[in-house]
Amino acid sequence: KAGVTQTPRYLIKTRGQQVTLSCSPISGHRSVSWYQQTPGQGLQFLFEYFSETQRNKGNFPGRFSGRQFSNSRSEMNVSTLELGDSALYLCASSLGLGPHGYTFGSGTRLTVV
C-alpha cells in the first residue's frame, strides 16, 4: 500500500511569504499529525487532526495553522514566514489509536531566505 505522501519535497521561500504544505495519509488512516524538525530543537509537535477536527495543538504561534479534508488529506499553512521557520516538516498518519501506529512521510524541507 502507498505510504504517507508529502508535497512538495523541497521549498524555498522568502521572509514574509506564506506557504502551504500537503500530506496525503495512508488509505484508511484518519489521523494526521504534523511535526517540525530542526537540528537545534529536534522534533516538535505542531498539531493533530482526526476526522477533520483538530484534536491537539502544540506550542506554536498562530502563524502555523492546518486543516484536514473529508478524504483525510491534510494541509499545513505558515504565514508571514521567518528565517527560523526553516526546517523539515514531517507528517505522520495513523488509524488514530496512538503513536505506535504512526507512519511518517519523508517530509518537506522548507528553507526561508
Next chain:
Amino acid sequence: EDKVVQSPLSLVVHEGDTVTLNCSYEVTNFRSLLWYKQEKKAPTFLFMLTSSGIEKKSGRLSSILDKKELFSILNITATQTGDSAVYLCAVTQGDSNYQLIWGAGTKLIIKP
C-alpha cells in the same frame, strides 16, 4: 517543563560492536515511551514501552523501561552498517496519546 533527554548525542562504533542508547525523561503524567529510527527523513517505529522491567525485543534490537528511575535504554547487538541512523526517543503523557515529546536523538554511525 516536560523534557526528554537522549545520550550520547552521537556515537561511532565498529561493525559487530554492541551499543546502548539512553533516554531519560521528566514529564508529568507519563503514559508511554517510544523509540524510532530515522535514516534519511521518515522516522520508523521500533518499540513502545509502557510497563517497567519488561523487555521488548526485535531481532538484534531490544529496549527496556525503568519507570522508577525515569529512563529507557535501547540496545543493539552485533551492529551492522545498516544500523547507522538517528535514534529518536519520544514520550506520551496523560490523556494525549497523540502528542509526542521528543528527545534530540542519538546519531549512530557504524564503521565497517
